[in-house]
Amino acid sequence: MLTSEENQLLTQVGPGTPCGELLRRYWHPISVATEINEENPTKFVRVLGEDLVIFKDKSGNWGLLADKCSHRNASLVYGRVEERGISCAYHGWLYDCAGNILETPPEKNDAILNTVKQTAYPVQVYLNLVWAYLGPQPVPPMTRFDTLFRPDGNRLIRVHPQLDCNWFQAMENSMDPAHLQILHQEYIGRGRNPVNTTRGFTDDVETFDFYSTDYGLMKKRTYKNGVVDEHPVLFPTILRQGPSTQFRTPIDDTHTMHIHVNFTLTEDGSEPAEAFDPPIQYMEAYKEPAEALYPFAKFTLQHVIPQDHMAWETQGQIADRTNEHLSYSDRGVVLLRRILKEQIEKVQNGNDPMGVFRDSNHAIIDTKIDEDFWKGRTSSTVAVTETKK
Ligand code: FES
Ligand SMILES: [Fe+2]
The missing domain is CATH 2.102.10.10 (Rieske [2Fe-2S] iron-sulphur domain)
Structure with a gap:
């Protein structure tokens, strides 16, 4: 639970706000160029x-x-x-x-x-x-994450509908591994049925763990069958989950862009000519009417991402964290809030925050995309995302 002042600190994005000043230290995707x-x-x-x-x-x-x-x-x-x-x-x-x-x-x-x-x-x-x-000089280079800069794969840009809620709800979800087996239970069973709707597939999981890295945070699921599933948060606005690098660019305090860069390695390590010229795919609306806000919109829930949009938007345009009741499995959310607060203070003290690199030739950051790529072909427990019904 947060005080309303703490909630404002972590969610306000405008110029001059503490979190807005932190977010201005990074490059953000803001439109499809075409x-x-x-x-x-x-x-x-x-x-x-x-x-x-x-x-x-x-x-x-x-x-x-x-x-x-x-x-x-x-x-x-x-x-x-x-x-x-x-x-x-x-x-x-x-x-x-x-x-x-x-x-x-x-x-x-x-x-x-x-x-x-x-x-x-x-x-x-x-x-x-x-x-x-949108930040102060000197301008840092764009951070060279592997999924954005490696030449040995194919890319696809997926533009999801605008999120009518604060950016941080999407980011907290990225440090909330327990929701996968419940919220997305219709789409992750690969032929199996959940034990019941309350537990979904949660009993497949042995442990949830969390740790920080030098570019963000990691959430980790260890399944009872031995499979380990890790998804890094590329601080502050990005989740890398499987092949997708998911950008949540704040529009304002109550609206967020949602753009994915999907990166699929070539099986033979070859470097496709169009690796850096990806096609664009616009996703359909995830609610009806598309422009309406909860509770006057009905979400389609037709695959994983619309289910996420439902959860994030129905938390409120800015979730009221003064009346929540966090549980043990929410400790990734707590860690993310703590790190966001620390990084805000770092900027206030005149330092670069996590994930800003000043050397434009810095080594490509390995988010362990190879492990996910090969595991995705063999595991029966890793979630299939963005699959149509
Ligand atoms: S030139 Fe007069 S308003 Fe722009
Ligand atoms: Fe999700």
Whole structure:
């Protein structure tokens, strides 16, 4: 159980909030890159509570600027892109990708040109996704996790429906191994039936264990048949589960993007030409009506991820942790909360948090994807995720 102040500390993502400042130390995927194209050269995104516009200028440069024009607040989503940047539709103020104001029609206002700057953030396109860094200088490189940087596999981007809840509910779930055998019991039996709906397949598991790593945390299930199943949390917003690297990018305090990068090793170790040019798959809505909030939406539960969305969203837009009753199997959740709080304090003390590496050539981080890959082909107990009914 947390106090309401502790709950706010761990969940608020806006600029100036302690957790928001921590989250701004990392690169986050914020859009599918092909959604910005010649026909639609701008896209509105809200990231960490900030309203922004992604655009690609006619010289091929990508920009990420505050949505509201510095002149009189019209939206730059309706700006016209040109070779030099984006021109506000209202009076034509022209911005480059770094947020510099290049023109102030109808006059040339030197005072404004020399003193005013539009908020601009570094942005890059990688794996057909747009990635953004909203933190202070110097900008760190993107952390080189194996599932994002290894060349010997095929990738697929899966865009799941927006989560209408706080990001941290999804992350707590990532340190909650006990839910798999209960919540997902319809999809993990591989032909077996659960003993009953209350226990699901939980009696398959001998122990749950948790530990921290230098890039995050690990949850571990040891099954009675000897199989060990480990899924790392890549701190703070990512779960690597089987082939999927699951990003939960906070939109604001009550909405979260949910994007998976699926990485499947080639059996012979070959390096496919399209390894870094993955196709994009958009998943269908997981609730009906798709835009409605619990309790006015019904979740489909048609596979593992919709079941997770149901659990996370019905906890509330921001789960009220002042009235929960944690049990022994929730100790991974407790560990995650403790580490998040420690990392917030680290940033407040002027240090880099866990998982930020300053060397752009740092060794690729091994999240033990090989073990999962081969085990997934032999084990009868590891969950099948994202399987359609
Ligand atoms: S509001 Fe953008 S140029 Fe005037
Ligand atoms: Fe789950």
